[in-house]
Amino acid sequence: MARILAVDDEEDIRTILRIVLSGEGYEVDTAHNGLEAMAMMEGRSYDLVITDLKMEGADGFAVLKKAKEIDSLLPVIMITAFGSIDSAVEAMKLGAADYIVKPFLHDDIKFTVRHILEHGSLRLENMALKRQISQKLSIEEVVGLSEPMLKIFDTIEKAAPTRANIMITGESGTGKGLIAEAIHHNSPRRNKPFMSINCAAIPETLLESELFGYKKGAFTGANCDKTGLVTMADGGTLFLDEIGDMPLVIQSKSLKVLESGELLPLGDTKTKSVDVRIICATNKDIEACVRDKTFREDLYYRLNVIEIRMPPLRERPEDIPLLANRFLQEEHSVPGKVVKGFAEAAINAMLAYSWPGNVRELKNVVERAVIFAAGEQITLEDLPQKIKSGGAGGGTGAPEDSRLQPLKAMVCDYEKDIIINALKRFGGNKEMVAKTLSVDLTTLYRKMNKFGIDEEDIKK
Ligand SMILES: Nc1ncnc2c1ncn2[C@@H]1O[C@H](COP(=O)(O)OP(=O)(O)OP(=O)(O)O)[C@@H](O)[C@H]1O
Numbered sequence: 184m185a186r187i188l189a190v191d192d193e194e195d196i197r198t199i200l201r202i203v204l205s206g207e208g209y210e211v212d213t214a215h216n217g218l219e220a221m222a223m224m225e226g227r228s229y230d231l232v233i234t235d236l237k238m239e240g241a242d243g244f245a246v247l248k249k250a251k252e253i254d255s256l257l258p259v260i261m262i263t264a265f266g267s268i269d270s271a272v273e274a275m276k277l278g279a280a281d282y283i284v285k286p287f288l289h290d291d292i293k294f295t296v297r298h299i300l301e302h303g304s305l306r307l308e309n310m311a312l313k314r315q316i317s318q319k320l321s322i323e324e325v326v327g328l329s330e331p332m333l334k335i336f337d338t339i340e341k342a343a344p345t346r347a348n349i350m351i352t353g354e355s356g357t358g359k360g361l362i363a364e365a366i367h368h369n370s371p372r373r374n375k376p377f378m379s380i381n382c383a384a385i386p387e388t389l390l391e392s393e394l395f396g397y398k399k400g401a402f403t404g405a406n407c408d409k410t411g412l413v414t415m416a417d418g419g420t421l422f423l424d425e426i427g428d429m430p431l432v433i434q435s436k437s438l439k440v441l442e443s444g445e446l447l448p449l450g451d452t453k454t455k456s457v458d459v460r461i462i463c464a465t466n467k468d469i470e471a472c473v474r475d476k477t478f479r480e481d482l483y484y485r486l487n488v489i490e491i492r493m494p495p496l497r498e499r500p501e502d503i504p505l506l507a508n509r510f511l512q513e514e515h516s517v518p519g520k521v522v523k524g525f526a527e528a529a530i531n532a533m534l535a536y537s538w539p540g541n542v543r544e545l546k547n548v549v550e551r552a553v554i555f556a557a558g559e560q561i562t563l564e565d566l567p568q569k570i571k572s573g574g575a576g577g578g579t580g581a582p583e584d585s586r587l588q589p590l591k592a593m594v595c596d597y598e599k600d601i602i603i604n605a606l607k608r609f610g611g612n613k614e615m616v617a618k619t620l621s622v623d624l625t626t627l628y629r630k631m632n633k634f635g636i637d638e639e640d641i642k643k
């Protein structure tokens with residue numbers, strides 16, 4: 184049961200909040216001004232704070248600030264009068280989780296509180312993510328000493344201080360995402376948000392509301408206002424990953440925002456101005472997309488003010504040993520193992536290989552090799568077959584050589600036996616098998632399929 188602190192100088196509002204929220208099963212404390220609220224937060228821990236904005240003495244901003252000092256993840260909902268929504272928005276920028284406009288319906292309160300309490304864990308993840316990103320700030324984190332990478336660092340240095348939009352192109356795994364972050368963190372916007380979204384991973388309607396937001400009531404199911412990423416990135420950088428997959432409808436809307444610097448969330452009547460720098464990335468041939476009209480030419484020119492082409496790893500072999508060593512240093516995951524470097528033969532094989540999966544593939548190879556390394560060095564034997572055998576290259580990140588994965592193979596055999604034995608024991612009753620092994624049915628089917636287990640054979 185969550186414990187909530189409700190702060191308002193009007194007794195009626197306090198009473199309503201107490202009745203409505205305790206009716207929902209929450210434990211509710213109330214405070215009748217900011218100072219009292221601040222003292223109560225010192226003495227007790229709360230899962231959520233709801234506070235009026237305008238109060239004599241310490242106001243809602245002071246309560247918000249105190250709450251964030253005590254626990255940066257403590258969600259705070261602001262209550263504001265209809266005429267002063269602007270200050271509620273200001274409070275959101277300072278970390279308030281949401282706001283409710285007076286006079287409010289009881290359902291508004293219930294919905295907002297439940298929504299925020301349920302999304303607590305999500306917020307936590309977001310915070311973790313943000314922290315992770317801000318540690319990666321410096322461009323020194325980006326490894327590379329090859330000619331093409333030096334050119335890229337030069338471009339970043341020139342482009343980062345401006346607000347020019349940037350398009351990063353290149354094969355998958357070449358480091359486009361990393362470069363986007365590096366640009367943001369070397370720009371004057373570094374203390375403002377870096378928001379990122381993958382345009383290929385989200386269905387069209389969701390992408391639209393994620394980007395531009397909506398007003399409560401804009402459509403069925405829009406139970407509360409949603410702030411879009413464009414607004415959240417105000418003053419900072421918006422990273423549009425896989426831009427080549429952005430649907431045409433969203434392309435037109437994005438173009439409008441870029442051209443006018445103004446945004447109209449769905450269902451809203453008033454536009455608001457936004458200041459966002461756009462960095463986008465794609466592994467598609469975006470010029471070809473423009474030619475086949477799947478990508479708007481006008482938008483392309485808006486976004487591609489500065490273009491950064493990430494070279495594939497095979498075109499900068501000098502970076503391979505550097506990257507390999509960096510990834511080796513990052514490997515603390517195997518307890519009790521100290522692998523300090525690479526044998527010459529291993530490096531030579533890596534240099535000769537074509538790396539279709541680029542830096543990401545190299546990183547995976549190093550992570551695996553550390554597991555297989557018997558001594559202090561990674562030897563040729565510890566590398567996947569495709570690299571050992573002269574680096575002919577595989578086109579895809581296809582399954583790795585199984586001879587080098589004795590552990591994985593043993594685990595697979597073991598898993599297969601367990602499933603077969605369980606199917607035998609329960610006479611082929613898959614529900615029972617899934618339940619006994621604590622996996623869901625789809626996982627069981629997938630594994631049976633993978634291991635080629637035929638249930639008819641088992642019944643016999
Ligand atoms: N120059 C580099 N220095 C250090 N790490 C790098 C470098 N380039 C890439 N990486 C790492 O390699 C991995 C893949 O990079 P990233 O995700 O940025 O690639 P991408 O081009 O965005 O790929 P995709 O097109 O698949 O999204 C990441 O873990 C990234 O940190």
Ligand SMILES: [Mg+2]
Nearest residue numbers: 359360424464
């Ligand atoms: Mg990426």
